[in-house]
Amino acid sequence: MESKQAIQALGALAQESRLKIYRLLVEAGPQGMAAGDIGEKLGLPPATLSFHLAGLSRAGLAKGRQEGRFVIYSADFQNMDALVGYLTENCCGGQACAPAAKAQRRR
Amino acid sequence: MESKQAIQALGALAQESRLKIYRLLVEAGPQGMAAGDIGEKLGLPPATLSFHLAGLSRAGLAKGRQEGRFVIYSADFQNMDALVGYLTENCCGGQACAPAAKAQRRR
DNA sequence: TCCACATTTCCAATAATATGGAAACGTTAG
DNA sequence: CTAACGTTTCCATATTATTGGAAATGTGGA
Numbered sequence: 001m002e003s004k005q006a007i008q009a010l011g012a013l014a015q016e017s018r019l020k021i022y023r024l025l026v027e028a029g030p031q032g033m034a035a036g037d038i039g040e041k042l043g044l045p046p047a048t049l050s051f052h053l054a055g056l057s058r059a060g061l062a063k064g065r066q067e068g069r070f071v072i073y074s075a076d077f078q079n080m081d082a083l084v085g086y087l088t089e090n091c092c093g094g095q096a097c098a099p100a101a102k103a104q105r106r107r
Numbered sequence: 108m109e110s111k112q113a114i115q116a117l118g119a120l121a122q123e124s125r126l127k128i129y130r131l132l133v134e135a136g137p138q139g140m141a142a143g144d145i146g147e148k149l150g151l152p153p154a155t156l157s158f159h160l161a162g163l164s165r166a167g168l169a170k171g172r173q174e175g176r177f178v179i180y181s182a183d184f185q186n187m188d189a190l191v192g193y194l195t196e197n198c199c200g201g202q203a204c205a206p207a208a209k210a211q212r213r214r
Numbered sequence: 215t216c217c218a219c220a221t222t223t224c225c226a227a228t229a230a231t232a233t234g235g236a237a238a239c240g241t242t243a244g
Numbered sequence: 245c246t247a248a249c250g251t252t253t254c255c256a257t258a259t260t261a262t263t264g265g266a267a268a269t270g271t272g273g274a
């Protein structure tokens with residue numbers, strides 16, 4: 001992952017509505033959720049919701065697929081993994097250390 | 108972790124200079140790095156650097172300790188862990204699914 | 215004490231982002 | 245074809261973040 005992508009993804013999540021949307025999508029899993037349902041659940045007007053969904057999509061954290069009259073959004077788990085990896089890259093200069101050991105256990 | 112904290116942490120990282128600083132600190136490990144060295148390495152003027160370091164500190168991602176005339180900054184690995192946990196909470200509604208299995212392997 | 219150095223605070227200009235109403239667009243059912 | 249529905253685009257407004265020079269603050273050495 002490159003710096004620009006990471007910044008875009010982090011920026012996308014650094015906003016109340018988008019963070020709520022993302023977490024809702026994580027909870028929904030690969031099955032996803034219709035845009036309208038998200039808006040209703042979070043009390044967001046259509047224009048605002050669309051704006052934020054577009055942000056999450058541009059950041060690669062969510063993607064929408066058309067299904068009939070609905071657009072179903074779901075979280076992109078792969079990209080989140082890449083993001084987390086980017087944030088802990090080269091931890092402690094690659095030497096053995098507490099954080100590195102912890103990161104090791106994670107993988 | 109609460110929504111507000113997460114947003115602050117994500118927002119702190121969603122900026123080129125701060126992301127660079129944070130990754131530098133991750134690489135430096137618990138030993139940390141003097142503010143001046145960070146500024147020199149990244150080519151940031153003092154005021155700008157201080158502004159960004161304050162942002163990372165407020166977000167709980169870095170902390171500074173006075174050491175002689177220097178202020179040494181280091182990454183807060185614990186808070187980053189909490190943040191990652193927050194982002195993947197209740198994945199797929201707690202049911203077994205691909206992302207959940209992956210997350211399981213991580214812990 | 216006084217000076218040199220490291221870092222922070224103050225401040226004003228500039229830039230980027232969020233909000234939501236109204237209108238446009240695409241899709242399906244009748 | 246037409247109407248109804250879901251979603252997006254357009255747009256103006258409001259809010260928040262970023263930048264860096266200059267001055268203030270803190271710290272240790274001479």
